Amino acid sequence: MTTIRDVAKKAGVSVATVSRFLNGSGYVSADAAKAVTDAVDELKYELNPVARSLNTKQSHLIGLIVPDITNPFFPELARAVEDVALTYGYTVILCNSDENPEKERNYLETLKKKYIAGFIVTSNQLDAPHYANMALPIVALDRAINDRIPTVSSNNREGAVMGTQALLQRGCKDILFLRGPEKLNPANDRFEGFMEAITESGVNYHIVTCPFHFADSEKIVEGFLKEHKEIDGIFASSDVSAAGALKAAVTLGIQVPAELQIVGFDGIAMGEMLSPGLTTIAQDVYKMGAIATRVLIKRIENQEIEQHFYEVPVQLKLRGTTRSVEK
Amino acid sequence: MTTIRDVAKKAGVSVATVSRFLNGSGYVSADAAKAVTDAVDELKYELNPVARSLNTKQSHLIGLIVPDITNPFFPELARAVEDVALTYGYTVILCNSDENPEKERNYLETLKKKYIAGFIVTSNQLDAPHYANMALPIVALDRAINDRIPTVSSNNREGAVMGTQALLQRGCKDILFLRGPEKLNPANDRFEGFMEAITESGVNYHIVTCPFHFADSEKIVEGFLKEHKEIDGIFASSDVSAAGALKAAVTLGIQVPAELQIVGFDGIAMGEMLSPGLTTIAQDVYKMGAIATRVLIKRIENQEIEQHFYEVPVQLKLRGTTRSVEK
Numbered sequence: 001m002t003t004i005r006d007v008a009k010k011a012g013v014s015v016a017t018v019s020r021f022l023n024g025s026g027y028v029s030a031d032a033a034k035a036v037t038d039a040v041d042e043l044k045y046e047l048n049p050v051a052r053s054l055n056t057k058q059s060h061l062i063g064l065i066v067p068d069i070t071n072p073f074f075p076e077l078a079r080a081v082e083d084v085a086l087t088y089g090y091t092v093i094l095c096n097s098d099e100n101p102e103k104e105r106n107y108l109e110t111l112k113k114k115y116i117a118g119f120i121v122t123s124n125q126l127d128a129p130h131y132a133n134m135a136l137p138i139v140a141l142d143r144a145i146n147d148r149i150p151t152v153s154s155n156n157r158e159g160a161v162m163g164t165q166a167l168l169q170r171g172c173k174d175i176l177f178l179r180g181p182e183k184l185n186p187a188n189d190r191f192e193g194f195m196e197a198i199t200e201s202g203v204n205y206h207i208v209t210c211p212f213h214f215a216d217s218e219k220i221v222e223g224f225l226k227e228h229k230e231i232d233g234i235f236a237s238s239d240v241s242a243a244g245a246l247k248a249a250v251t252l253g254i255q256v257p258a259e260l261q262i263v264g265f266d267g268i269a270m271g272e273m274l275s276p277g278l279t280t281i282a283q284d285v286y287k288m289g290a291i292a293t294r295v296l297i298k299r300i301e302n303q304e305i306e307q308h309f310y311e312v313p314v315q316l317k318l319r320g321t322t323r324s325v326e327k
Numbered sequence: 328m329t330t331i332r333d334v335a336k337k338a339g340v341s342v343a344t345v346s347r348f349l350n351g352s353g354y355v356s357a358d359a360a361k362a363v364t365d366a367v368d369e370l371k372y373e374l375n376p377v378a379r380s381l382n383t384k385q386s387h388l389i390g391l392i393v394p395d396i397t398n399p400f401f402p403e404l405a406r407a408v409e410d411v412a413l414t415y416g417y418t419v420i421l422c423n424s425d426e427n428p429e430k431e432r433n434y435l436e437t438l439k440k441k442y443i444a445g446f447i448v449t450s451n452q453l454d455a456p457h458y459a460n461m462a463l464p465i466v467a468l469d470r471a472i473n474d475r476i477p478t479v480s481s482n483n484r485e486g487a488v489m490g491t492q493a494l495l496q497r498g499c500k501d502i503l504f505l506r507g508p509e510k511l512n513p514a515n516d517r518f519e520g521f522m523e524a525i526t527e528s529g530v531n532y533h534i535v536t537c538p539f540h541f542a543d544s545e546k547i548v549e550g551f552l553k554e555h556k557e558i559d560g561i562f563a564s565s566d567v568s569a570a571g572a573l574k575a576a577v578t579l580g581i582q583v584p585a586e587l588q589i590v591g592f593d594g595i596a597m598g599e600m601l602s603p604g605l606t607t608i609a610q611d612v613y614k615m616g617a618i619a620t621r622v623l624i625k626r627i628e629n630q631e632i633e634q635h636f637y638e639v640p641v642q643l644k645l646r647g648t649t650r651s652v653e654k
Contacts, residue, residue: 059441061420069402069409070596076397082423091437093388094421096409110418114386214600243600250602269397270597273541273570275577 002043010039062296063111063119065095065104071212072240072268073285074122077141080289081120088297090117097123105130112136117300120292124183137299139292143185150299152292152310156186159281159314160193163235163263166279166316168201170261171326172233175203176224178210178217178245180237190237190265206231210241217244218251225252225260232260239266242278246321262321267314276320288312329370337366386442389623392422392431393449398539399567399595400612401449404468407616408447415624417444424450432457439463444627447619451510464626466619470512477626479619479637483513486608486641487520490562490590493606493643495528497588498653499560502530503551505537505544505572507564517564517592533558537568544571545578552579552587559587566593569605573648589648594641603647615639 008015013032064081066074082092093116095107104123108130111119118137131138131149140151167175177194180187191207198205208224210217217236221244225231236242242264246256254260256276264271267282291310298305335342340359391408393401409419420443422434431450435457438446445464458465458476467478494502504521507514518534525532535551537544544563548571552558563569569591573583581587583603591598594609618637625632 061441064421068406069396070406072399072402072596075399075402078421079395079397079423082396082421091420091422091434091441093418094391094405094409095418096406114388114418214596240600247600247602269399269541270600273567273574273597274600275574275602 006043007036007039010043011035059115059117060090061093061111061114061116062090062293063093063095063107063116065097065107065119065121065123067099067122068096069094072270073142073266076268076285077122077289080286081293084290084293085297090297099124101130108134118296120289120296124185137296139296139299141288141292147308150295150305150308150310152288152295152312153186154283154288154314155311156189156314157193157196159265159283160190160235160237161197162314162316163265163281164194164197164201166263166318166322167233167235167261168197168203169325170233170257170323172261173203174228174230175205175233175235176221176228176231177205177207178221178234178236178238178241179207180210180212180241182209187237194235204230210237210244212238212240214240214244214247217241218247219244221245222248222251225249225254234260234262236262236264239264239268239271239278239280242280242321243270243274246274246278257321257323261323267317271317272319274321279319279322280317282315282317284312284314333370334363334366337370338362386444387417388420388438388441388443389417389620390420390422390434390438390443390446392424392434392446394426395423396421399597400469400593403595403612404449404616407613408620411617411620412624417624426451428457435461445623447616447623451512464623466623466626468615468619474635477622477632477635477637479615479622479639480513481610481615481641482638483516483641484520484523486592486610487517487562487564488524489641489643490592490608491521491524491528493590493645493649494560494562494588495524495530496652497560497584497650499588500530501555501557502532502560502562503548503555503558504532504534505548505561505563505565505568506534507537507539507568509536514564521562531557537563537571539565539567541567541571541574544568545574546571548572549575549578552576552581561587561589563589563591566591566595566598566605566607569607569648570597570601573601573605584648584650588650594644598644599646601648606646606649607644609642609644611639611641 004015004018008018013035017032018036062085064078069075069078085092093111097104120139120141122141122143124143138149140149142153179191208220210220225248234245236245242262245262249256249260256262264278264280267280271278271280295305331342331345335345339362344359345363389412391405396402396405412419420438424431447466447468449468449470451470465476467476469480506518535547537547552575561572563572569589572589576583576587583589591605591607594607598605598607622632
């Protein structure tokens with residue numbers, strides 16, 4: 001195997017010079033740099049990456065912390081992070097936190113010892129000391145903001161305005177809003193968007209809080225629709241909640257979209273598989289993951305980042321749970 | 328910071344002894360082992376894991392290679408792998424291969440340089456030289472077998488027999504089987520199970536090859552049902568294909584399950600969200616991932632493994648796309 005000594009000999013410089021150059025840890029003349037580069041090429045010298053991480057305290061590993069990869073929102077995010085990371089020579093460690101601060105802290109500690117280069121985090125714990133005091137680069141995805149941590153999220157508020165208006169333009173006169181968990185920033189932004197649009201319209205509405213969970217949503221909506229037969233539109237803060245609402249309507253024999261129109265929020269693949277297909281406010285999840293990874297790598301490599309808050313536009317995707325716009 | 332010298336001093340042994348003990352690289356007397364353990368505890372000496380991986384050529388990193396994490400089968404697998412790995416002090420690197428041998432090879436090379444401890448692989452490339460000649464421990468998941476590589480998969484053949492019999496017992500007289508991609512072992516095992524059960528029954532059947540993809544399956548089934556109005560049962564080799572078949576039936580105004588019964592294969596979460604809910608042969612994906620991880624860690628740690636082939640039982644999950652059994 002080729003060693004650093006072979007490289008030094010070939011390049012006609014000292015081992016210390018080769019080391020300084022390869023680790024970027026001190027001054028090397030332009031001539032020496034050229035000679036070392038040529039020698040590395042010619043001898044096909046491979047840096048030992050573990051030895052390098054000892055020297056540079058850097059491993060080219062990125063930690064991706066998500067609440068639960070089995071939640072259909074996160075696989076596409078993970079996919080984007082890995083695709084972009086690979087392009088820049090980084091690999092991704094997957095961490096499921098279950099929103100448990102203890103588990104998050106353990107991951108941070110374990111991975112810091114492996115000289116992890118940085119973290120992309122989807123968490124409600126961003127204000128917790130284990131994130132706030134972290135020296136490593138970190139980017140927040142989807143949820144929550146701390147002034148020092150760059151954040152990438154969807155335009156949730158505007159999306160909710162769009163979703164509400166989609167129901168209003170299609171003649172809904174009594175709308176049920178399925179509000180997401182109150183501790184989640186994106187859910188609260190969607191709630192505010194709904195309130196803005198519905199208040200302006202003067203149309204009748206109801207609000208029910210509902211977890212981002214199919215079976216729970218189905219049960220809650222079934223109970224509510226039994227008591228409120230006047231409801232002709234449902235705007236759900238997530239696609240799985242919307243799927244639960246649709247199933248409840250089918251069970252109660254309510255025709256969708258003739259008697260009841262439904263709009264979801266997320267744009268996950270499952271939406272098109274439902275009958276009728278789910279109209280939804282689609283997030284560009286892949287783009288969110290890609291931007292977050294690019295921002296993180298820039299921070300790791302000490303490059304300037306243009307902004308601290310990235311808002312990715314959402315899009316109304318019309319399918320079968322809504323009718324045509326009324327003239 | 329506490330060094331190995333401090334530990335040696337406290338324990339009253341040489342630095343070499345401490346090193347031998349901590350790296351498990353040679354004989355240490357029971358008394359010395361006890362003294363070192365106590366000293367490590369007392370001084371809260373933390374091994375530097377990157378330095379350790381240089382010595383032991385081991386990083387406690389596991390590579391998980393899947394075709395595409397956004398395919399709904401894999402997130403639950405990834406979740407199981409990570410849960411079990413964490414229990415044993417390992418972390419998981421996520422790799423999407425897109426079934427591309429070049430990408431797989433690149434990942435193997437890159438991660439070997441990081442002294443990855445082993446791989447869990449879902450691939451159709453297991454016979455390819457980059458896997459066959461690998462010195463590192465490896466476990467195959469879901470697909471394909473090579474005699475030297477331990478494999479964990481579902482009992483696909485038996486599951487297909489169960490699914491076919493479920494349709495037969497419910498009165499189906501003309502069954503369409505949606506066969507999966509012919510290069511996939513699990514798909515072929517399901518095909519064989521279907522053939523076994525249908526041949527024995529003497530009932531009329533058709534076979535159409537169909538990718539594990541929703542929109543493609545929808546289109547293929549819609550075309551087929553238009554030409555074959557006699558079909559009263561569909562057994563799909565995957566849940567996404569079954570979802571496509573259900574959507575096609577709804578589009579054509581065919582009543583499910585009154586006129587047409589449908590059974591899928593997989594047991595992914597989406598199945599319950601459909602209307603009617605999808606009857607399916609459910610794989611225990613979490614269990615498969617957990618067993619594979621346990622087997623891999625045993626191999627990494629040079630422990631005996633009991634067997635080379637693990638077959639995890641599947642289960643018939645009855646929902647709304649099938650009727651009650653006919654008396």
